Amino acid sequence: MRCEQVRPLLPELAEAGPRAVGPAQVHLAGCAKCATGLARFRDLLAGLGSLRDVVSEPSEAFLGRLISGLEAIEEPARARRLLRYVSNERARSAALSLGGAAVGATAVGLVWWRRSARRALPPVLSTGSGALR
Amino acid sequence: MIAPELLDACRRREPGAFEEVVRATYRKVYTQALRLVGDRQDAEDVTQEAYLRVYHGLAGFREEAAFETWLYRIVTNAAMSFLRKRGRFGELLTDPEDGPETGDPLHPRIDQTAVDRDALEGALQALPASLRSVVVLKDVYGLSCLEIGDHLGVSEGAVKVRLHRARRRLQVLLSPSEAAGEM
Structure with missing residues (x-):
């Protein structure tokens, strides 16, 4: 491959990961200019990857506004939970x-039944004891 | 890194748990939003919307995927929805030709030879939205071309083409003289 053919491939070749050795790699091994170009794209990708952990600071009041906004959505959820708890409590009490x-x-019922049963005893037993006397 | 116990507490809607997650992540979320929408006020709106989605989506979140990755996807979705609502989604769909990589008055060059972070952030903001979104999502946040295509509503092939253009243009913006020698 020639330089003009390899250069358009450099942004993709710069991506990390295993690659089969192809004609582009053969060219890169023997061409310092293209190899430098590849190294620069690799630096670029490494730089972009490192941005992931770099943060920008929002305005000072932002966190406060964000938290207040979230509290507003959490309140109805809390109210629903409380309502569910109360409903459960009511069901439990019922x-x-x-x-x-x-x-x-x-x-x-048992007491009533026992009294009724006593009242219903046959009279012979009560008079029988008197007869014995 | 958010501890699984804290996520469980959020799912149980324990008071203060979600606020703890927000405090630990809001700078990163805001930064991602800013990189995608390119405006501080808009980025704050996107951040708020993203947390709203996280709050409602936590119950369905499975921890096979890291929370941070999941969060990045939600922020991406929120940013795309925001741009769609604002009628700026077209900027993402427009496929600019490789065009003038030198001397473009709309996209000033950054005359710096070393690849440092400030220069990179500046170069990213100088890219057209359609290229910036792709390179930010792929090379900064590690989304696949397929995923990016889904977010933007374009094919995987189109994403690869834009990615290639974006990287070349960044190279030109960061070190024009050296890049010109390669062209």
């Missing part, structure tokens, strides 16, 4: 009340 009522009704 279930407990129903359960308590059922236990109470059963107890009253």
Whole structure:
């Protein structure tokens, strides 16, 4: 390959990663000018990659505005959560009340049934004891 | 780096957890937005929108992908939506011809031979939006050409062509004399 053919490929060849040795690499090994051009593109890509960790400072008041804005969206979410909790609490109280009522009704029913059963005992037994005396 | 425990706390909507994430990341998010939209006020708007999307999207975020990568994608989407709304998305779709890489009055050269960060930032801002967005997303934030194509609504091939042009133009902007010798 000639220099004119290799130069347009330099931006892509500069990307890191394994490459098969092709005609371009053969040319680069023997051409100092193209090799320098490749090195410069590699520097460029390394420089661009390093920008990832370089930060620009926003205006001073920005963070405050950002946090306030987010609090505004968090508030309805908190209110919904609270509502869900309250609903759960209500359901729990209702279930407990129903359960308590059922236990109470059963107890009253049992007492009533036992009294009724005593009243219904056959009279012979009560008079029988008197006869023995 | 955001700890998984903090992300879990955010998902549980624990008070203060999301604010902690914002405080740890907002400079990077703002910087990415600024590189994509090219204006400080617009970058602040994009940052706010991006965090809104993060807040609502955290429940569906899977940690197989690093949080930071996910965040970069969200900022990219927010920036593209912003440009679309502002009617500036066309700038990203316009495919400028390689054109005058020398003596372009709209894109001043930066006369500096060393590749330093300030010069690079300046050179990036001097690129047309369609080239800047591609080179920023690929070479700064590491998105694939396919992903960038999805964000911009152009083919992977078109992204590769723009990337090539953007890198060559940056080289010219950073060291015109040396680049001219190669052309």
